[in-house]
Amino acid sequence: MIEHVKTIAKQLLESGQITGFLSLKKEHGQIGPHLFQSVDQLDYLCLGDTTGTENRESSTEERYSGTVESKPEIETNRASGKQENQSGAGKSRYPLNKILVRISRNYPSDCFGILVRGCDERGLKRLFALNQLDPDKVVRVGIACPQDLADECECLEPWPDKWVNDTEKTDGSEKEKIDGTEKSDKAPHEPVRQKLPCESVARLESLEARDRFDWWMEHFARCIKCYGCRDICPMCFCKECSLQDDNLVRTGEIPPEYPVFHLARAVHMAERCIDCGLCSEACPAAIPLRTLYKKAGDIMSNESGVRPGYSDLTPSDIGNLPQTGEY
Amino acid sequence: MGECHYLEGNYTAQKRINFLKPLINFVGIEKERLHAKWVSSAQASELVNDITNFIDDLREMGPSPLKSKINPDSIKTDRYKP
Amino acid sequence: MAGLAAAFGSGAMTNSVAELEDSDCIFIIGSNTTSSHPLVAEKIFKAKKRGAAIIVADPRRTQIASIADIHVRQNLGTDVAFINAMMHAIIKNSWHDTGFISQRTEGFEAFKENINAFTVDKMADVTGICADDIVKIAQLYANGKASSIVYCMGITQHVSGVDNVKSLANLAMLTGNLGRESTGVNPLRGQNNVQGACDMGGLPNVYPGYQPVNSEDVRKKFETAWSFEISKDAVEPDSSEEKSSMGLSADVGLTIPEMLKGLGDGSVKALFVLGENPMVSDPDTNHVRKALQSAELLVVQDIFMTPTAEMAHVVLPGACFAEKDGTFTNTERRVLRVRKAIDPPGEARQDWQIIQDLSSLAGYPMNYESPDEIMNEIAKVTPSYGGISYERLEGDGLQWPCPSLEHPGTGFLHKERFTRGMGLFHVIDYIPPDETVDDEYSFWLTTGRTYVHYHTGTMTRNSPSLNAEMSEGFIEINPSDAEELNLAQGQWVKVASRRGEVIVKIIITDTIGKKVVFMPFHFIESQANLLTNPAFDPTAKIPEFKVCAVRIEKMVKAQH
């Protein structure tokens, strides 16, 4: 799959259609976001896999116990291009949308390509609707997440509208090249959409109210107010944050005042959260924020029938919907 | 409803209430602690009843779980320099 | 570091941060982990989630204390008494690991005899912790399959700092919680690269890799490595007198308190300060100011104009972390590559280049092309860094000791044997703090960090969002004490010690115990270190930041 992505990126860059291709780059053994601006850099492009099919936890353990040597590990990785081909998108994720917003604020007239997973694309759709990105200036190249990752994320739609398909040849028609990918009739694997409400949410809802309160308090008590959830959130694009307003959230104390801090963020997320889960991943205190925002999303879709980023609504449609934009 | 001085203000408020109720319930604060009702100036007795009932309900529920967690030291004193 | 080195032979975190996650029992003493080491705290949170017992001993109910299974507030400066009492309980109940003691350690008998005197009941009075809690903590710690100790400045910044650390080492050896995964004695270092600075000989008594300066062999090795013959040739002929004395000194250098003292009495003429801010960070600031003023030459190299830099004759602008290439060695001995992201602003330069030029000008030419080249030299002369090269640091870096190119690095120390061979039990007696409260100065003052600011605020107070979070100093006081003094929230008070006084706002909170007050030391305007006691540990020369006696007076007129 990665070779296909590279080919598409190359075509896009060479045709001059995009100024840069925002994707992940593997360098110095680390994966990070990178704006590829020239074709020869594309060798470093990666889809987010750290160690192929192995998950990150076990590799960390192995490293700590000193049983695996670091250098060969990296080489295995580089050599395992084939494996990546099959496993598809890996676990290393970054808020590429958020970075794109920042880039295009500085270069408003340029067009950029971006590697998108299901969550990334949901984010893009919301950002289009919220005027943070111009759909005409973004070319999406989609990749689908593997089943295990989708399950772990409880992702309702772990693929974008169009994604690079292994079986498809990339040297198709011109249109296909430009769009990067063709919509496939068949989903790459089973979505979790049927499982509403999500297991994590349902589990909590089965508790007594007071137990639920204690459960959350235990989590919120760990918050160190690092703003990591906000800083990584692709939907948090405000220049100034309410949560840093002294009137709303008292400064100078951790854990931050409950419920103001966490619920205010949950309310702000209500119409925004595209359920990418980066907040939970980024949280150093391991607060299950995603579960909270998932619930906020559930309520919103119950109330208004709209789940941010999921429906194929155009920005103008969203503007006309009576129930959106209220929160 | 619909008679808001600001046109749609009470609809907006209602939407918020509808959103907040399940949300606070989800974090373990009984949703019955949040109560909204729209009454016109002509419905005095209804308003009184509603508030009385709400207070009774709250009494029955006992103190909020938040009560023990809130710091009372929140008043800013900076601006009152003698 | 000195304490651990004495007990085990090397002074660093014995285990890795990630291992904490799998501990059964984590004993945190003198560390406000969530504030100062949030990512370490993350591992502790995860351990708790897996069912580990979390024990916190801290005079303040810090955030980590609020999630602990047991939190006790020991009286300031009574850590030895507390730990000894724990060990008393362990021995009394035969919870100790006799196998480990006999196979891996020495000096146990003398130690045991000494511990006999520290009965739990007696120590309960000294420490202010109830006897039941001491026993319970001892039991939890001793009976955990893998128990970790985490400590920080709350242990070391005392006149008995080294004793405190040795006691913790004793505790770990007594229960066999060493040389295995998720155990050990784990000091959390205060700065991102303080471990690296120590590793590289940034101490007065050692060369890189803790090789003592007073060892003839070591000195020879470094003289060879640093090509002193060439240097001798380069020196002008008329300084023949010095020529004969050329070569590396066998004398141990001066510690900061000694330097300051030397400045005062004229034995030290010039001071080169690199990335330090003693005007805020050192105890008894008035004394520091006088010392620095009497320097004939004061050179400060820093990234911001600190209060210390303002006093300097020459200020050399250095580069910040994002502006330089090199490595940092973090608290778990992990050597990590740092890569330059942007060019230093203005006239700022790489630290190593400044030093190289200064050295060349002073007569010892240095001609390194890059940090890479310096790292190669480090590997050559430092056994524990022997296998480290920039190439191998790709990815997640390496944990020393890493003696050879094939060595994968070391997650936890002392696996088969201690660095010094056998672990040494020290006989530690309780020494009370240097200063105690009396009628005039009736409050115990302890100092520390907050979650927002870092150290002297040189960097963090330049960040608008962090400074907005906390823009002024404060002193925490218990509600009952506040009531007694008739103080209201946010009121200004004068805090005075035998060395100075500051005016600061109060925060009334039960985070802090009765008759104890806490001040962060980040704020030059309300500087906690005007008050603190410069008495220091006889071995490590760390000042007693954590205990002093103060008086609190209500301000009649407001501070503007």
Add this chain to the structure above:
Amino acid sequence: MQFIHPIQEIVRTGVFICHCGSNIAGIVDCRSLTKYCLTLPGVVHATDNLYTCSEAGIRQIMEAIKNNDLNRVVVASCSPRTHQPLFQSACKEAGLNPYLFEMVNIREQCSWVHAKDLEGANKKSRDLVRMGVAKASFLKPMIEIESSLVPAALVIGGGVAGLSAATAMAGMGLRVFLVEKEPQPGGLLNNLYSLASEYQQPCVHHLSEPEYQSSCTLQHFSSEHQSSVRHYIDDLIKQTETNPDITVYTSSQILSVTGYIGNFEFIAKRDIKRDAVQNNIEHVAVQNRSQDIVARNNVIAKADIESYLKENTERIRQKVGCIIVATGAVPYQPDKEFGYNGSTVITQMELERSFLDNTFKSDRVVMIQCVGSRTSGREYCSKICCMTAVKNAMVIKQKKPDSEIHILYRDMQMYGVENEKMLWDARGAGIRFYVYNEKEPPVVENGVVGFYDPLMGEFKQISCDLTVLSTPLTPSKESGCLAKIMKLPVDHDGFFLEAHAKLRPLDFSADGIFVCGSARYPATSMEARAEGLGAASRAASVLFRERLVKSAIVAKIDSETCVMCEDCLKICPFEAITRNPEKMVCQINPILCKGCGCCAAACPSQSVTLAGFEHQQLFAQIRAIN
């Protein structure tokens, strides 16, 4: 808009506690409340008095401001709605910015509702005052928003309501532009034979017995009356057209309306050709040409039509200060319901036309009420059709006294004494009324109307030579377009929605725009005229001001922090927010802003602040609750 940022000052608050006679003092211990106020932070002066709103009370406030150098004033008394302006002006007169005033309601919100709980009331009064004082200390001085205005008005619609409004305003000396979509003003009245008022007798109370007797006869209705409606509307049109202050644009339609109260600008399109045709100028020529065009239409390119339109339409662009919407309504045209065919089964409107044309010939007439109204899809009552039916029945009786007239109804809507009297007169004249059931509506077939009479419990059949269907007035398509152009609210039936049915019946919630006549709801000509006059006076109350002054309580967007997510824009009920794509920010027009605060609540980055309700102020108030 302008905020004045004061230099950091020391708050000196004065608190005034009103006894309101015994209204407050009877429950709340005002003396001790006053004493309590003095303990609050920032309060330097506190006093209580019998009636703070009395002249003595106002004087006391003004003196206290001067003597104690107060920079915040808090009055604890009754509802701010009634007295806040008074206290604010007192502050202003004493040299204090009126927005440094805060009012606390301890009457409605305390003494009245807690009359049975003295202790609770006292406690609450302290809480309320403490909250008010806390908020007051964060108040900022503000300047009211002023704007210029154009002393002219636009009237949309030339029916009786619009004509009445236009002539009334012109009579006051205002410039008026009247836009009528038809070539002729007059509206529905142009199609009417007579008005109900012509058949309504003075109320019985005012008549002596003989008069009453004679009034019951039908002789009263003479043939002269037939032309009175024509006379009436012609007179109105003439008044309008001859008034030099009124410009009438016939055959014209509104294309766009921009601006805000005092400064609207409208663009209208006038179809000269159509106008000309109706006015018999170049009648034949133009008609030929237009036929020509139609004939060639299939072949000739669009451009030709456009150029034709260009030649024959005129663009009107004018500035006005107020707008009156009087677009009226149109009768519902049935589609084969009740056997409608336009000849033997017709509508009331068509009946009127046959009166006018003198083609009315029937002897046996059945009228069916509520055709197309009060049913699913159109649930409202058109209000005027019952009256129209009775009136037309009377007309028929007058023309053919022997004729048989049956009216089938569900409920008779004959409100007011005159209408009620007319109904009785109609019964007296032999017109038969039958009630029918909505679920079993009458069936019209071959000149026979069959229906179930629930009163008698029997099925009835009436044979007739004419069936007349009473259809409701419905909003016209054009008014729907206008609602979109002007962003005016309509109700679910499509009629324009006024700001408040009881308190502001002729206003739209958007300032400077008013509504009258059937545009709002089916109205009789008398009602339409009354509303037209009323709307004229509402508009005049704006247009006779020299400048518009508006409360400074409006929202403002910080352009530094706004990221144009448009949450505020979507939620603003007053269309006061626009986007500025160049700067990537949203902006608020302070003139349009009503200060509802929805945007401030919606903004995720707190970039929107509502003056007088800033976060700092609200949180101070909330945190003072304790």
